[in-house]
Amino acid sequence: MKIAVCIKRVPDMESRFRISGDGKVVDETGLKFDMSDFDGYAVEVALQITEKLGQGEVVVVSLGPDAVQEALRKALSMGAARAIHLKADQVPRDGFAVARALAAELESGGFDLIMFGKHAMDTMSGVVGPMTAELLGLPNVSAVSKLDVEQGKGTARRELEGAAEIVEFPLPAVVSIDEGIARPRYPSLKGIMAAKKKPLESKPAQLDPTRLEVTKTELPPDRQGGRIIGEGAAAVPELVRLLQTEAKVL
Amino acid sequence: MQDFYNIDSLLSEEEIAVRDSVRRFVDDNVLPIIGECYVEGRFPKEIVPGLAELGVFGANLPEEYGCAGLNNVAYGLIMQELERGDSGVRSFASVQGALVMYPIYAFGSEEQKQHYLPKMAAGEIIGCFGLTEPDFGSNPAGMITMAREQSDGSWVINGAKMWITNGSTAQVAIVWAKTNDDKDQRSIRGFIVPTNTTGFCAKDQKGKLSLRASDTSELVLEDVRVPKDALLPKSGGLKSPLMCLTQARYGISWGALGAAIACFEEASSYAKTRIMFDRPIGGFQLQQLRLAEMLTEIVKGQLLCVQLGRLKDRGEFTPQQVSLAKRNNVHIATDIAREARRLLGANGILAEYSAMRHMANLESVYTYEGTHDVHTLVLGQAVTGLNAFGA
Ligand SMILES: Cc1cc2nc3c(=O)[nH]c(=O)nc-3n(C[C@H](O)[C@H](O)[C@H](O)COP(=O)(O)OP(=O)(O)OC[C@H]3O[C@@H](n4cnc5c(N)ncnc54)[C@H](O)[C@@H]3O)c2cc1C
Numbered sequence: 001m002k003i004a005v006c007i008k009r010v011p012d013m014e015s016r017f018r019i020s021g022d023g024k025v026v027d028e029t030g031l032k033f034d035m036s037d038f039d040g041y042a043v044e045v046a047l048q049i050t051e052k053l054g055q056g057e058v059v060v061v062s063l064g065p066d067a068v069q070e071a072l073r074k075a076l077s078m079g080a081a082r083a084i085h086l087k088a089d090q091v092p093r094d095g096f097a098v099a100r101a102l103a104a105e106l107e108s109g110g111f112d113l114i115m116f117g118k119h120a121m122d123t124m125s126g127v128v129g130p131m132t133a134e135l136l137g138l139p140n141v142s143a144v145s146k147l148d149v150e151q152g153k154g155t156a157r158r159e160l161e162g163a164a165e166i167v168e169f170p171l172p173a174v175v176s177i178d179e180g181i182a183r184p185r186y187p188s189l190k191g192i193m194a195a196k197k198k199p200l201e202s203k204p205a206q207l208d209p210t211r212l213e214v215t216k217t218e219l220p221p222d223r224q225g226g227r228i229i230g231e232g233a234a235a236v237p238e239l240v241r242l243l244q245t246e247a248k249v250l
Numbered sequence: 251m252q253d254f255y256n257i258d259s260l261l262s263e264e265e266i267a268v269r270d271s272v273r274r275f276v277d278d279n280v281l282p283i284i285g286e287c288y289v290e291g292r293f294p295k296e297i298v299p300g301l302a303e304l305g306v307f308g309a310n311l312p313e314e315y316g317c318a319g320l321n322n323v324a325y326g327l328i329m330q331e332l333e334r335g336d337s338g339v340r341s342f343a344s345v346q347g348a349l350v351m352y353p354i355y356a357f358g359s360e361e362q363k364q365h366y367l368p369k370m371a372a373g374e375i376i377g378c379f380g381l382t383e384p385d386f387g388s389n390p391a392g393m394i395t396m397a398r399e400q401s402d403g404s405w406v407i408n409g410a411k412m413w414i415t416n417g418s419t420a421q422v423a424i425v426w427a428k429t430n431d432d433k434d435q436r437s438i439r440g441f442i443v444p445t446n447t448t449g450f451c452a453k454d455q456k457g458k459l460s461l462r463a464s465d466t467s468e469l470v471l472e473d474v475r476v477p478k479d480a481l482l483p484k485s486g487g488l489k490s491p492l493m494c495l496t497q498a499r500y501g502i503s504w505g506a507l508g509a510a511i512a513c514f515e516e517a518s519s520y521a522k523t524r525i526m527f528d529r530p531i532g533g534f535q536l537q538q539l540r541l542a543e544m545l546t547e548i549v550k551g552q553l554l555c556v557q558l559g560r561l562k563d564r565g566e567f568t569p570q571q572v573s574l575a576k577r578n579n580v581h582i583a584t585d586i587a588r589e590a591r592r593l594l595g596a597n598g599i600l601a602e603y604s605a606m607r608h609m610a611n612l613e614s615v616y617t618y619e620g621t622h623d624v625h626t627l628v629l630g631q632a633v634t635g636l637n638a639f640g641a
Binding site: 070073074077186187188189190192193195196 | 263318
C-alpha cells in the first residue's frame with residue numbers, strides 16, 4: 001500500500017492576524033505556522049493504514065516555499081517514510097494551479113491512495129483534492145470521517161446533515177479527510193531524531209499562471225460589547241423586537 | 251510566551267520540534283487535569299504511558315538502550331515543558347531519567363543496562379532514588395543506611411530513606427548505602443533494589459502542602475537481601491550519587507523556567523483582561539513592573555540554560571555551573587510565581603489558576619537537589635576556595 005498525503009503549511013489559527021500594507025493578504029510576520037489540521041488527520045490515518053496492514057509506505061508532499069519543509073519534517077517525525085517538496089515562492093491562491101502541480105508529481109508515483117485534508121485551515125477552499133482526482137482520472141471521496149482499505153478497494157464514511165453515507169470505491173483513489181477521524185499522534189522524540197535521516201526531495205513545482213487574484217482581505221469587525229435590555233419576562237418583548245429589527249435573525 | 255529575545259534562533263530545528271511536541275502533549279494531557287490532581291494530592295499516573303511513548307524518560311541517553319538519544323538542550327527543553335505543567339510531573343521524569351536510568355547507565359554493568367534501561371524508557375518499570383535520610387539531608391555523607399556483603403556474595407541492607415519521590419509508585423529503588431567505615435573513600439555504593447523485596451516498605455508521606463501531584467514516600471529497609479548483581483559495580487563514594495544529582499539539577503534549571511513561564515503567561519493574560527478602576531490592571535505601572543521583572547528574569551534564565559546545555563553537550567560543564575543555574579532559576583521562578591499570584595488578586599489563590607500551585611511546588615524545588623543555601627555555599631567555595639559547609 002503506497003499512500004501519498006498532500007499537506008499544507010498554514011498559520012496557527014489562534015494567532016492575532018493583521019492585514020498586509022496593500023490590504024490584500026494576511027501579514028505573515030511574527031505568525032507561527034504548522035501543518036494544517038485536516039492534513040494532520042490525513043497523515044495519521046495514512047500511518048494507521050500502513051501500520052494495520054503491516055506494509056506500505058507513506059509519502060508526504062507539500063508545495064510552497066522552503067519553510068514548508070518544516071511541516072514535511074513534522075510528518076516524517078510522525079512516521080512518514082519520505083517527503084517531496086515542490087518548490088514555489090508562495091502557494092498560489094488558485095487551487096487549480098496547485099492541483100496541476102501536485103497531479104504532475106503524483107501521476108507517476110504509483111500510489112494506491114492519495115490523501116488530502118478536507119480543506120486548508122487558511123483558505124478553506126477544499127478544491128485541491130477533488131481537482132487533483134479529476135486531473136488524475138481517479139475516483140474521489142471528500143470529507144471522509146472513517147476509512148478502511150483492503151485489496152484494491154476502499155470504504156469510506158461521510159457525515160451528512162443528520163445522516164451518514166457509506167461509500168465504496170476502487171483503488172487507486174483520492175480521499176479528503178474530515179475532522180474527528182483520528183487524533184494525530186505527537187511526534188515522538190525518537191521520531192524527530194529519525195526524521196533527520198529520512199529522504200526529503202526538493203524540486204521546482206510546475207506551476208501554471210494563477211487565474212485567481214485576491215483583491216482584498218478584511219478582518220471581521222471588532223466585536224461590540226453586549227447590552228442588557230432588562231430582566232425577566234418584562235424584557236422579552238423588547239428582546240424579540242431587537243432580534244427582529246436590529247439583529248434581523250427572527 | 252512571546253520569544254522576546256529570539257532564543258529560538260539559538261536552537262536547532264530538532265530541538266524546537268522536540269519542545270513543541272512535548273508542549274502539545276502537556277497542553278492536551280496535563281493542564282486539563284493537574285489542578286484537580288493537586289487538590290486531591292495524587293500523581294497523575296495515567297499520563298505515564300503517553301510520556302513513555304513520546305520518549306521523555308532518559309531522553310538524553312543513547313538509542314541502543316531504547317532511549318531517544320537527544321542532546322542536552324533538547325532534554326532541557328523537555329523538562330521546561332513538563333514543569334510548565336507541574337513540578338510534580340517534571341520531578342517524576344527527572345527521577346526516572348536522571349536519578350535512576352542515569353546511574354544504571356553510568357555505574358551499571360552491561361547486563362543491568364540491557365535489562366533495565368529499555369523497560370524504564372518504555373515506562374514499564376518506574377524507579378525512585380533513595381539518598382536522603384531522616385537525619386541526613388544536606389549532608390548525605392553522614393548516612394547510616396548500611397549494606398553488608400554476605401558470604402554468598404549477596405547483600406543485606408538496613409536503613410531508612412525519607413522524602414523519596416516516586417517511592418510508593420516505583421518497582422525499583424536505587425538505594426545508596428555505606429558498605430564500610432568512613433575511612434573507605436568508596437564506602438557509599440548504589441544498589442538496584444526491587445521494591446517488592448522482603449523487608450522493603452514504602453510509606454506515602456502525608457500532609458504535604460507542596461508538590462501535591464507527586465508521590466513522596468519514606469522507605470524503610472529491614473534486612474533487605476539482594477543478590478550480588480544488585481550492586482551498581484562502578485559506583486563508589488559520595489561522588490556517585492552527586493553525579494546523578496548534577497544530571498537532575500541540570501534538568502531542574504530548565505524545569506523551573508517552565509513553571510515561571512506558566513505563571514508569566516497566566517499573569518500577563520490576566521493583566522490584560524481584568525478591569526479595575528475602568529481599565530485593565532495591566533495598564534497600571536505597578537502591574538507592569540511585575541510583568542517586566544518576570545519577563546527579564548525568564549529571558550536571563552533561558553540564556554543561562556542554553557549556554558549550560560551547550561557546555562554539557564561539549565562535555566565541558568562543571569557541577570558549580572549547574573549549581574549557579576539551579577540556584578538562580580529556581581529562585582527567580584519562586585519569585586515569579588509569587589508575584590503572579592499576587593497580580594491575580596483573589597483568583598490567584600484558586601486551584602483553577604496555576605500560580606499558587608506553582609508557587610507552592612517551587613518551595614520543594616527550592617529545597618530538594620541541594621537547597622538554595624547549599625548551592626550558595628558551593629558557589630562561595632568556587633569563588634573563595636574556602637569551604638563553608640561546616641565539618
Ligand atoms: C518534595 C521532595 C521530594 C524529594 N525527593 C527526594 C528524592 O527523590 N530522593 C532523595 O534522596 N531526596 C529527596 N528529597 C530530599 C531533599 O533532597 C532534601 O530535603 C534536601 O537535601 C534538604 O535536606 P533536609 O530537608 O534534611 O534539610 P536540612 O539539610 O536539614 O536543611 C535545613 C536548612 O538548613 C540549611 N542548611 C543545611 N546545611 C547548611 C549549611 N552547611 N550551611 C547553611 N545552611 C545549611 C538548609 O539550606 C535548610 O535551609 C526530596 C525533598 C522534597 C521536599
